[in-house]
Amino acid sequence: DVKVTQSSRYLVKRTGEKVFLECVQDMDHENMFWYRQDPGLGLRLIYFSYDVKMKEKGDIPEGYSVSREKKERFSLILESASTNQTSMYLCASSPPGTDYEQYFGPGTRLTVT
Amino acid sequence: EDQVTQSPEALRLQEGESSSLNCSYTVSGLRGLFWYRQDPGKGPEFLFTLYSAGEEKEKERLKATLTKKESFLHITAPKPEDSATYLCAVQGGTSYGKLTFGQGTILTVHP
Numbered sequence: 731d732v733k734v735t736q737s738s739r740y741l742v743k744r745t746g747e748k749v750f751l752e753c754v755q756d757m758d759h760e761n762m763f764w765y766r767q768d769p770g771l772g773l774r775l776i777y778f779s780y781d782v783k784m785k786e787k788g789d790i791p792e793g794y795s796v797s798r799e800k801k802e803r804f805s806l807i808l809e810s811a812s813t814n815q816t817s818m819y820l821c822a823s824s825p826p827g828t829d830y831e832q833y834f835g836p837g838t839r840l841t842v843t
Numbered sequence: 844e845d846q847v848t849q850s851p852e853a854l855r856l857q858e859g860e861s862s863s864l865n866c867s868y869t870v871s872g873l874r875g876l877f878w879y880r881q882d883p884g885k886g887p888e889f890l891f892t893l894y895s896a897g898e899e900k901e902k903e904r905l906k907a908t909l910t911k912k913e914s915f916l917h918i919t920a921p922k923p924e925d926s927a928t929y930l931c932a933v934q935g936g937t938s939y940g941k942l943t944f945g946q947g948t949i950l951t952v953h954p
Contacts, residue, residue: 734886761940772946773887773930780940788941820886824940831877832942834886 734835749808753821760826762804766817845870849945864916872936879930921952
């Protein structure tokens with residue numbers, strides 16, 4: 731069965747802290763994605779990766795970076811957290827190329843105070 | 844730029860009252876249109892993929908259809924457990940499988 735896990739369900743951080751969100755998939759998928767979801771704005775793509783050590787900017791990459799050292803793991807990094815980064819963060823994975831659905835993790839609700 | 848618009852934003856139904864959700868899209872070279880269900884506080888759960896106009900997919904009380912400009916998610920005789928947010932997304936001709944999502948329709952089914 732398809733499985734995408736995220737390191738935390740809920741996280742509270744202070745402004746200026748460095749924050750790491752981790753995502754692991756067990757489906758041997760090449761593609762992995764990070765989204766944020768906000769009321770009224772829907773899901774917005776932050777970064778994605780189509781291979782180990784490869785990354786591409788999505789629609790809203792500012793203030794974020796990513797790391798993919800292993801195929802199964804994709805990390806989202808907030809270098810200096812700000813209150814406007816309070817959001818639900820969702821990780822997803824899919825097989826290589828196009829035409830395939832993405833499978834999502836349960837999400838991390840991040841609050842920055 | 845790919846765009847997806849879903850309507851209505853919210854839909855309230857009585858149990859057993861059938862209806863449809865709409866997803867209008869503009870995309871350069873549609874590779875696939877995807878429907879997801881999302882329960883509060885959880886990640887989206889994949890429902891269907893449609894690839895070409897005229898295609899239909901069914902799962903229990905849900906049926907998804909596709910034309911060249913829009914997709915419909917028909918819900919037949921809904922039950923309270925069908926209450927959720929339904930998301931539509933498109934994958935265009937760009938590489939790497941990026942999806943563009945609509946804002947979703949919040950469905951509430953009252954007993």
